[in-house]
Amino acid sequence: MKSSLKEKASATKSFYITTLGCPKNTADSLHMEKSLLEEGLIPSLSPEESDFHLINTCTFIQSATEETIDTILTAGKIKRQAEQKLVVVGCFAERYPKEIRGDMPEVDLVFGTGRYSQAGKIIKEQFPQDFVNFADVNVSLMERDNFISSFNSPKPYAFIKVSDGCNRGCHFCIIPKLRGEFRDQPEDKIYEDSLIAVRRGSKEICIVSQDTVFYGRDTDKLKDLLNRITEIDGLEILRLLYLYPDKKTEKLIDLFQSNKKIAPYLESPIQHVSERVLKSMNRTGSYSFFRDLFGKARQVKDLEIRTSLIMGYPGETADDVDEVLRFIEEVKPEKLALFAFSPQEGTKAGELKMDVNKKEAARRVNLVRNAHLKVLKDIHLSRIGKTYPAIVDSIENGIAEVRRFQDAPEIDETVYVPTTSLQVGQIGRVKINSFSEYDMDGVWES
Numbered sequence: 475m476k477s478s479l480k481e482k483a484s485a486t487k488s489f490y491i492t493t494l495g496c497p498k499n500t501a502d503s504l505h506m507e508k509s510l511l512e513e514g515l516i517p518s519l520s521p522e523e524s525d526f527h528l529i530n531t532c533t534f535i536q537s538a539t540e541e542t543i544d545t546i547l548t549a550g551k552i553k554r555q556a557e558q559k560l561v562v563v564g565c566f567a568e569r570y571p572k573e574i575r576g577d578m579p580e581v582d583l584v585f586g587t588g589r590y591s592q593a594g595k596i597i598k599e600q601f602p603q604d605f606v607n608f609a610d611v612n613v614s615l616m617e618r619d620n621f622i623s624s625f626n627s628p629k630p631y632a633f634i635k636v637s638d639g640c641n642r643g644c645h646f647c648i649i650p651k652l653r654g655e656f657r658d659q660p661e662d663k664i665y666e667d668s669l670i671a672v673r674r675g676s677k678e679i680c681i682v683s684q685d686t687v688f689y690g691r692d693t694d695k696l697k698d699l700l701n702r703i704t705e706i707d708g709l710e711i712l713r714l715l716y717l718y719p720d721k722k723t724e725k726l727i728d729l730f731q732s733n734k735k736i737a738p739y740l741e742s743p744i745q746h747v748s749e750r751v752l753k754s755m756n757r758t759g760s761y762s763f764f765r766d767l768f769g770k771a772r773q774v775k776d777l778e779i780r781t782s783l784i785m786g787y788p789g790e791t792a793d794d795v796d797e798v799l800r801f802i803e804e805v806k807p808e809k810l811a812l813f814a815f816s817p818q819e820g821t822k823a824g825e826l827k828m829d830v831n832k833k834e835a836a837r838r839v840n841l842v843r844n845a846h847l848k849v850l851k852d853i854h855l856s857r858i859g860k861t862y863p864a865i866v867d868s869i870e871n872g873i874a875e876v877r878r879f880q881d882a883p884e885i886d887e888t889v890y891v892p893t894t895s896l897q898v899g900q901i902g903r904v905k906i907n908s909f910s911e912y913d914m915d916g917v918w919e920s
């Protein structure tokens with residue numbers, strides 16, 4: 475099917491999207507994909523084979539910026555071996571368009587955030603000679619749909635974006651500058667995207683945004699939307715990501731109790747626990763508020779918590795670090811993302827005096843990581859012999875990658891399960907037998 479259509483439509487060009495960064499970018503890449511398909515481009519299996527290689531970039535922290543630059547440079551080398559156009563989009567493109575145009579001659583087109591849904595039109599306008607009408611090459615709509623669906627990865631989950639932008643103004647964060655002010659997606663559009671994802675085979679939907687609890691500026695509106703999505707036939711799990719740790723998130727926790735399709739998973743980035751540091755970051759909360767919020771969330775049966783911390787923020791003292799260590803030991807979050815502060819040009823924190831140097835920030839990250847690994851070891855030990863509801867994400871060489879409902883796709887831990895009969899997307903229960911630092915081994919129980 476693939477080669478016959480490609481032969482028939484030899485004038486039809488193909489695209490490949492490389493996505494960097496977080497699941498929010500994954501959701502944006504899906505919008506780009508849709509727009510490129512609508513304009514008649516077809517997907518390619520690899521960047522090397524594609525006529526248009528799009529890179530959806532990230533510049534959240536220094537290491538993300540470095541990864542983006544490396545990826546563009548590597549893509550530039552592939553391009554030299556193929557007749558290809560290289561298109562750079564997303565946060566890095568929004569932030570450094572002039573620099574990319576000036577210093578990266580291998581890049582043919584640059585556009586930033588907020589235009590993902592018009593990617594096809596933008597590229598067509600720029601390179602009209604590369605676009606043909608499917609009707610002109612005698613390819614039926616059905617053939618095209620079959621061809622496209624043969625590329626669809628059999629992932630049983632989808633990321634659905636409910637809003638973009640952010641009004642919180644955390645002093646270390648460049649996102650509001652890159653993504654603009656907070657704006658909701660219309661409720662019907664979110665519902666429709668979810669419906670399409672489920673029809674295409676997703677059993678799980680992960681709600682993403684920069685600030686999910688700000689949706690509709692009203693927790694009840696968000697609850698209504700989430701309840702409506704969980705009524706979609708065939709949807710088994712609805713997972714909420716990026717819940718800012720404030721009163722709105724606290725109000726949302728009831729829903730975890732009342733709606734059994736909501737995954738027992740609280741993803742809420744606190745960034746620090748010292749009130750002084752939080753104020754300097756222009757964030758709300760405190761040690762006791764976060765402890766109580768997470769305590770309330772833990773009343774939901776088997777719920778696990780993911781949070782994140784930035785260490786080495788300007789003005790952070792040894793006492794602040796101790797407070798973080800105490801918090802880890804007391805609250806025991808199952809999952810923790812740790813970052814060493816790196817000043818971002820264009821942010822308020824970027825102008826602060828760097829009184830914690832890079833080496834010291836890295837030492838503090840390690841200190842907290844080690845404390846968390848100790849906590850995690852006990853958590854892992856307590857999981858052994860227990861069974862959890864789980865979903866099969868993928869299968870390779872007789873080993874299934876299984877994910878407990880307590881784990882988010884592409885972010886959290888995997889359970890490796892030997893199999894001869896499981897199917898991708900299958901839902902059942904997994905029993906945990908052993909663990910390594912993060913991942914686990916287990917057996918399928920039903």
Ligand code: SF4
Nearest residue numbers: 640642643644647649
């Ligand atoms: S809540 Fe803060 S860290 Fe998150 S996107 Fe908004 S400004 Fe950035």
